[in-house]
Each structure stands twice: as structure tokens, then as C-alpha cells.
Amino acid sequence: MTTSKPKVLATRHFPPDVEKRLAANFDALLNPQDRLYDGPALAKAAAGYAGIMCAAGDPLSAATIEALPDSVKMIATFSVGYEHVDVAAAAKRGIKVSNTPDVLTDATADIALLCLLGAARRAHEGTTMLRTHNWVGWEPTQLMGTHVTGKRLGILGMGRIGQAVADRARAFRMTIHYNNRSRLPADLEKGATFHANPDDMLPHCDFLSINAPLTPQTRKWVNAERIAKMPKGAVVVNTARGGVVDDEALIAALKSGRLAAAGIDVFDGEPKIHQGYYDLQNAFLLPHMGSATVETRNAMGFKALDNLEAFLLNGKTPPDLVKAS
Ligand code: 8YV
Numbered sequence: 001m002t003t004s005k006p007k008v009l010a011t012r013h014f015p016p017d018v019e020k021r022l023a024a025n026f027d028a029l030l031n032p033q034d035r036l037y038d039g040p041a042l043a044k045a046a047a048g049y050a051g052i053m054c055a056a057g058d059p060l061s062a063a064t065i066e067a068l069p070d071s072v073k074m075i076a077t078f079s080v081g082y083e084h085v086d087v088a089a090a091a092k093r094g095i096k097v098s099n100t101p102d103v104l105t106d107a108t109a110d111i112a113l114l115c116l117l118g119a120a121r122r123a124h125e126g127t128t129m130l131r132t133h134n135w136v137g138w139e140p141t142q143l144m145g146t147h148v149t150g151k152r153l154g155i156l157g158m159g160r161i162g163q164a165v166a167d168r169a170r171a172f173r174m175t176i177h178y179n180n181r182s183r184l185p186a187d188l189e190k191g192a193t194f195h196a197n198p199d200d201m202l203p204h205c206d207f208l209s210i211n212a213p214l215t216p217q218t219r220k221w222v223n224a225e226r227i228a229k230m231p232k233g234a235v236v237v238n239t240a241r242g243g244v245v246d247d248e249a250l251i252a253a254l255k256s257g258r259l260a261a262a263g264i265d266v267f268d269g270e271p272k273i274h275q276g277y278y279d280l281q282n283a284f285l286l287p288h289m290g291s292a293t294v295e296t297r298n299a300m301g302f303k304a305l306d307n308l309e310a311f312l313l314n315g316k317t318p319p320d321l322v323k324a325s
Helices: 016-025 039-045 062-067 087-092 105-120 123-131 160-170 198-204 224-229 247-256 275-279 294-313
Strands: 007-010 027-029 051-054 074-077 096-098 152-156 175-179 207-210 234-238 259-264 283-285
Touching: 007 016, 016 027, 016 294, 039 062, 051 294, 062 087, 074 294, 087 096, 096 294, 105 123, 105 160, 105 207, 105 234, 105 259, 105 283, 105 294, 123 283, 152 160, 152 198, 160 175, 160 207, 175 198, 198 224, 224 247, 247 259, 247 275
Parallel strands: 007 027, 007 051, 051 074, 074 096, 152 175, 152 207, 207 234, 234 259, 259 283
Antiparallel strands: none
């Protein structure tokens, strides 16, 4: 007797070892061409599928979730951020949602430091000068950037990734300030200064690292008014979600020199980013690479599968169940 495996729809082309396990344990529809689904196409393609393995940027809005066939019981996102999944709409339909916390903490914190250093030390201008054959040789005043060691770093969102950024920044003898929904216990705070009101942290931010999720409360949080509260010549780093920043305000501050530089891995509306970024020499820009290591992407995929397997194969609660807040 053959028992049929539950059907899982993969919205993206995932790493080979992840797809191998997905195909071994489920009746899986893969997406080798990595074609992007829009909402209606996704709802249509999900007919007969019990699980959807998706990624950030997939349109799992309330409208898509309402249009999903009754066969869909679970959505596992290959990401820690889940702003692209309307969790409340999923809950209304009894659809479980899971994410991939923990496994991308270190890789993302590494990229935050790359962005911080790349912005502060004018890496974009340096590599451009070299690669365009415009380097005339070492000069005493060439490409002088912002010193990092000993400066103050404000972290918006002191969850797993924020704390890993703080740990790395301590190696640069940076003084850590942070805002978080709740104050951390002393063993996790490690001497950092807590600001219950994030606005109060801004005057202390020689550097600001955004590590908070995108929510209605954080949308466009870094705006002109808040940039004005930061020290002149500060550096902004964003490895969380582009929507936390008001692009117009950030670009204006980088143009005017109010901010010295920015290091950015995530953009509102990516990949169609605000055109203003392309002309800024003091913006160190990366194409959403925070979790892009082989080890991390495999771990994210395996975590998404752990959740799908727990629920769809073993009837257990997914270990990384996400709840509507
Ligand atoms: C992922 C991320 O690679 O996990 C997240 O929330 O931002 C990324 O690092 C991406 O979202 C894949 O879905």
C-alpha cells in the first residue's frame, strides 16, 4: 500500500540540498526557473496543496490568503521576517504560519558590520576609484572616512540579530545604546544603555543600526525629524527592512552631509529601489545579502522544512509557529 505524501508548493527556487529534502519528504512542486508568483497566480497554483514554502517578498497578503484553496493548511516562510504574510488573515482561515528564527542571526549581523564599516570607511568610493582606473596613488587626505572604534552605536530592535550586532560592535570598543520593546536582562544587555523611548536614543547615535522588524509602528521610522535628532555626521545602517526608512529623508540627509554615510542591505520596494540611492557616493549598498551564505541558506531551508514536516507529516505544532500580534 502506498500512502501519498502531502503536497507542498515551493514559491521560489531554494538551495539544492533544501529542495532535495523537500522533494524526498513531500509531493513537491518546485520552481527551478525561480519565476515570481503574483497573488492571484499563487492562489491558483496552490490548488490541492497542503503547504506553501515561500520567501520574503512573496505576496501573501490578506487578499491572497483569502483566495487560497481550502487545501492549504500551512505557510512556511524561508525567512525570519514575515511582514509579507498576513498572519491574522491566515489565522482566520486556520492556516499555520512558521518562520526561520536564529539560524540567520550571525550571517545578518556580519552583514550589518560590513555595512557599518563599508559606509564609515567609504568602501564604495574606494573600490570605484580603483576599478575605474582613477586611483592616482596614496594621498595623505584621500578617502578619509568616519572613525568607528570607540564611537556610540544605537541599535533599534535588540532581538537576536540586534544583540549579535552589539557583540560584534563591542570588539570595536563601541558603546552600545538600544531600544527594544522591553529591556533586556543584565546578562544579555551586557552594559548597553536602554532607551525606553527610541527617540531619546537618537542624540547618542554616532551610528544607528536598524534591526527591528517592519510593522505599522516602524514603517518610515527613520524620517527627517528623527535624523535631525542624530549627531551631525552620523552613519545609518539598515539590514532589517527597507520600509523602516523614509527614503526621501535619508537620501536628502546623505546629499546634504547631515549624515556622513549609510550602509544599506534592504530597500523599500526592492528590487525597484529609490533612484536617488544610485547617485550617492556615500551610500554603501548591497542587494539584500544578509543571510546569503551557503550554510545559512541551507539552515533556513531546513528550518522551514522542520516546521512543514512537524505539522504536515507528524501532526505536531510547528516549532517556529508565528502568531498574529
Ligand atoms: C532572507 C531576510 O534571505 O530572513 C529574512 O527575513 O531578510 C533575508 O535575509 C530573505 O528574506 C529570504 O526570504
